[in-house]
Every structure is written in structure tokens, then in C-alpha cells.
Amino acid sequence: MTNDTSLFTPTQRRMLQVLSDGLPHTRLELAACLEDELAKPSAVKKHLYLMRKVLRAQGQEIVCEFDLKRPRYRHVILLPQALPSG
Numbered sequence: 001m002t003n004d005t006s007l008f009t010p011t012q013r014r015m016l017q018v019l020s021d022g023l024p025h026t027r028l029e030l031a032a033c034l035e036d037e038l039a040k041p042s043a044v045k046k047h048l049y050l051m052r053k054v055l056r057a058q059g060q061e062i063v064c065e066f067d068l069k070r071p072r073y074r075h076v077i078l079l080p081q082a083l084p085s086g
Helices: 010-019 027-031 043-057
Strands: 060-067 070-077
Touching: 010 027, 010 043, 010 070, 027 043, 027 070, 043 060
Parallel strands: none
Antiparallel strands: 060 070
């Protein structure tokens, strides 16, 4: 979905590749993209935070949805804000 992937680290580009299908993914699925196989799944949060900052400027977002109380992450394109009429 994103046009300019040069703003992301190699790990973040791998995460975006996973998220590019538009389906929700678990933290464990995204953790598989980390270079360090011993990294905790919580390390994904830091990458998501940094990726969201870049994506928001491009009109995109990584949203968190809950399925049976488990977070899942989805890459979406945001709708443009309507200008107030009048």
C-alpha cells in the first residue's frame, strides 16, 4: 500500500510486506519479521510505533483490532477528511 518504503528499516519493510494483504495479523506473525529470533514479541510495538508515524503522513495507518481479546494488526488507507461546508 505504501509508495515509499525507503523511509523504513529492513525489519519494518518485512513487516509491511506481511501487512500488505490487508488482513489482520498477530504480534507473533509480525515478530517473525524481526532479525533477532530471540527478540520478544513486545519488540514489535516499537516498530509499529515508528511505522505509524511515517504511514500517517502518507494517509495510512496500522490499526489494532481485537479478536477474542488478542490484538491483531491491519494496514489500512485512511479516508480523507471532508472539508467543512459553509
